[in-house]
Amino acid sequence: MMTGYRRAAVGLAALVAVTLGWGSTVRATVVNESEPNDFAAQANEIAVGDTVRATFSSTGDADWFVFEWDSTKMYYLTSIENAQGVAPDLQLFYESDTTQNILTTSVAGRNGQNNFRLSGYVPARSGRYYAKIVNAGTAAGGYRLRLVGGRTLTELQVHEPDNDYVAALRHHGLDTNGDTLVAAIYPNNDVDIYWFQATAGQTVRVFTCPVLDLDIRDTDTFMELLDPLGRVIAQNDDRGNEATSSGPRNNTFSAIEKVIPANGRYYVRVRCYYNEDAGTGPINENRPGTGEYGISLWLGTPPPKPMAFEKRPYLQNVKEDGITIMWETTQPADSKVEYGPDTTYGQVVYDSSLVKIHEVRIKGLDPQTTYHYRVLSDTLVSPDATFRTAIYVSTPFRFTVWGDSRTDTASHGRVVRQMVRWHPDIAVNTGDVVTNGDVYQQWSDEFFSPAWPLMRNTPVYVSIGNHEGNAHWFYDFFSFPPPEDYFSFNYGNAHFIILDTNKPYYPGSAQYNWLDADLKSPERRKATWTFVFFHHPPWSQQWDSPGYSGESGVRRDLVPLLEREPHVDFVFNGHTHDYERGLHNGVYYIITGGGGAALDRVKTGDWPHIAIWLSQYHFCVVDVNGNDLVFQAVSVHGTLLDSLHLHKSASGVVASQGSPATPTTFGIKKAYPNPFQGKTRLTLQLPAAGTADVLVTDVLGRVVRHLKARATTSGVTHVFWDGRDQAGRLVPAGVYFAVARWHGRQSVVKMLRIE
The missing domain is CATH 2.60.40.4070 (Immunoglobulin-like)
Structure with a gap:
């Protein structure tokens, strides 16, 4: 529901310390905790607008605070900026009984970095409330407690009803100049609908954002863009990872950028992500269905960005006689690659077409040869880098594998820097490289920027994950053999197969038939080793949300094909955010989903063939030397987590003498x-x-x-x-x-x- 309050355009920055149109003032005060406050009788008195500096003296320590809340107002109570190992958790009590926690679910960990979040909360009755903050972490240390909000429900409902298209049209359409409108979703399952006029070819940018005293995680919006016939043409849940004072955290507001396809009146529909009518319930304190937000819409031609590298040069699709080099510029420009045996280069590939996403194929190269290269577009010149063409069949080689690298760019960057130290010949990511494939900026922020130290010198392949959502950006930014989401290639004496488990793979489907033929192909038959990569695992031992233990469809349809003699050697998956290794009918199944997304830690499966599962950020290293193979799982800190030494002979694959595969099982x-x-x-x-x-x-x-x-x-x-x-x-x-x-x-x- 809209309010009557508007502010000038603010982009994504929060509006703070402003006076609302109805006379309330946002108060922002930082206060210090007063010890002792270990019991309700010692509770520190705080008020709306306070941020409290507090400290846990030990694990299990508890701090008490007391404040006045009104049943006609909406509040936000969160913890932020906790020290390493500190994990504040909230219990809430009404003044009449400080032994009965009135929260029906835990809100721990909802604010990122082990912080709690109680958001969009309207108390059942007015009075004094007590907050007991308990350290559920593993170390003592500081944190901050933040209490904001306090705006009345009457203020928040000033422009209702706007829950359907007819009601929305009674209100003024959204401004299209970037002004921010303060709004709120209330009560549970509420939907707000806005409209605007647009012309074909115009670009619309619409986003929700934190306003007034709110934070990037205080409201979890879900936004849809609808055409004049009411059909959804774009949607977005979360904006993705952002750097904050509490470390990298996911922004739970929403953003859509779309080129308008035809003239007419368009609609923007906003709700909380947790909405029982939309099938994303139930709603409770852990899954709030209410909250305030700002909404801003910009329509037109965006102002030009200065010429720069949006994505620095990276390597794709290496062959014995060629390689693809890609990069992106902020403005359309020509494409030029200089390359040669040293930094004098000497050879050039040039395309005068003015494009932003550049893709240059270099042909006629020598096998197993190192080249220097740099790219030039307009006035831009990249630093020198190197690549090596694909090797001879008899040459030993190394490749690395990692996956689920989205969200936490800092952890992803650390994993990549460790991988670079191993100097792989090629690398494969098992998918979920971004939080939302439709959000353009996430491709740079979550994948290409942290992965560039690897990708500038190492060709990288990606098996598409569910978070990419089959977005066109996947096909725009990568250059793989057609159809690009599933394909195969040979490198050295190995055959690599990439699959797309978001698309049909049941018997008779196009992908199944292709895989069946590829496994029988001459290219596969002449390879000593076969490696398969796809996102969704057939078996999974851990998952923080209950009920998931792997993909039954993969077990039913793909596993029999992969285990058919001569069976493949390794299957690499992601999706589950951990490391797992199992051996099933001669095939090693590896989950390598510790590339940056929040780790899974709860054991939900009970598969006897899975020998090891670890909740650690990591990557995998595979060294191939003829009939011998060494597999290693390496932590983000560079320590060895697991390893296998295999030798292939006419009688099959056996573990070498002294293999550490058993000693590392835990x-x-x-x-x-x-x-x-x-x-x-x-x-x-x-x-x-x-x-x-x-x-x-x-x-x-x-x-x-x-x-x-x-x-x-x-x-x-x-x-x-x-x-x-x-x-x-x-x-x-x-x-x-x-x-x-x-x-x-x-x-x-x-x-x-x-x-």
């Missing part, structure tokens, strides 16, 4: 019985003799019991939990997690204790 295999009443047995696989710590935690991450699993040799060991805490008291029935830790590695299993 994890909780299962809890049995589960659910349980008396006690449950935890089965662990330890990589060597020693002791593993097993922490039993509640759903808030608080440690209730510390166990030890000991083994005199590598292999399986057991430890029992009797349902009691460290003091010997029986814990309440509910969900608990067993977290096993071994020399920096971690494995988690979910347990349910029943009465």
Whole structure:
């Protein structure tokens, strides 16, 4: 619902410390926590507009705060800027009972970087409320508590109704000059509809953004652009990752950029992402259905950007006699590549066509040869870089694999920098390189910028993920063999297959028939090794949202094809944000989804053939030398997580003598019985003799019991939990997690204790 308040155009910056049209003033004050405040009776008094500097003295420490809330107003209570290892969690109490938490769900971790977020909250009754902030993390340290909002529901509903097209037309259309309109979604399942007139060929840029005293995660909007017939022609959920004072965080507001296809009246529909009518419920404190936002629309021809590299030069589709070099400029320009055996270059490929996305194919090269190159467009000249053409069949080579690199650009950048140190000949990403493939800017911010140190000297291939959404940008920015989302190629003595599990792959589909033929092809038959890459894994051991343990369709349709003799050697997947390795019917299945997205840590699968699963940012390294192969999983810190040494002979593939594959295996295999009443047995696989710590935690991450699993040799060991805490008291029935830790590695299993 719209308000009557407008401000000048602000882009994506929040409007702060302004006076609203109805007389309220946004208050912004930074105050310090006053200790002791460990109990409700010692609670610090705070007010709307306060940001409190606070400190946890230990893990499990609790700080109490008290404030006045009005049942006719909307509020936001969040934690920000927490120290490393600190994880604030919120419990909320009404003044009449400071023992009964009135929140029905946990809001921990919703604000990024282990911070909590209670947003768009309208209290059930007026009065004094107590906030108990508990440190559910692993270390002591500081954080900030932020209380904002306080605008009345009457103010927020001044321009209702606008929930349908007829009602929307009674209001003035959106300004098309970039002015920002302050708005709000209330009550739950509310939808706001706006309209504007546009002409074919115009570019519309419309976005929601934080306004007044709000933050980039205070409201989770979902926005759609509809044509004059009411058909959705574009949509967006989140704007993507942004740098903030709390570290990289996902901006949960929305943005759409679209070229208008025809003259007419267009509509913008805004709702909260969590909307039961749209099928994204249920709504609760963890999944809020209300919140304030600003909406801004710009229509016309964007002002020109100065000539610069939007995406610096990167390598694609290498062959023994050629390679593709791509880059993007902010303005249309010509395309020129200079190349040669040294920095004098000496050879040129030139295209006078004025384009922004440049794609130059260099042909007639010598196999297994290093060349220097640089690109020139208009006045731009790139720094010198090198590439090597594809190798001879008999030459040893190395490739790296990583995936799910979206969202956290800092972690993605660290993974890439570690990969560069290994000097791979080629690299493959298993997909989800951006949060939303339709958002142009994310391709630079989340993928090409952090990956450029690798891509400038190493050809990179990508198997498309679900977050790319089959967006045209995928096909614009990459140059792969047709049809580009699934294809194959040979490198050295290996055959590489890239698949698209977003598109049909069932028997009889175009992709299935192509794969069936490719596996029988002469190119595949003359290769010693076969590697397959696609995004969705057939099996998955971990997933933070319950219910996912892999793709049943992949298990049903693709796995039998890949395991058909002569079966492929390795299958690499992403989607699950961790590292996993399993062996099934002679095929090694690797999940390498630790490239930058938030890690999955909850064990949801129980696949006996998966030997190892780790929640760590990482990448994989594969060295091929004739019939010998060395596989390694390497952490973002450069430490070895897992490895395999394989040798292929006429009788099959066997592990070399002394293979570290078994010694590096670690994890909780299962809890049995589960659910349980008396006690449950935890089965662990330890990589060597020693002791593993097993922490039993509640759903808030608080440690209730510390166990030890000991083994005199590598292999399986057991430890029992009797349902009691460290003091010997029986814990309440509910969900608990067993977290096993071994020399920096971690494995988690979910347990349910029943009465």
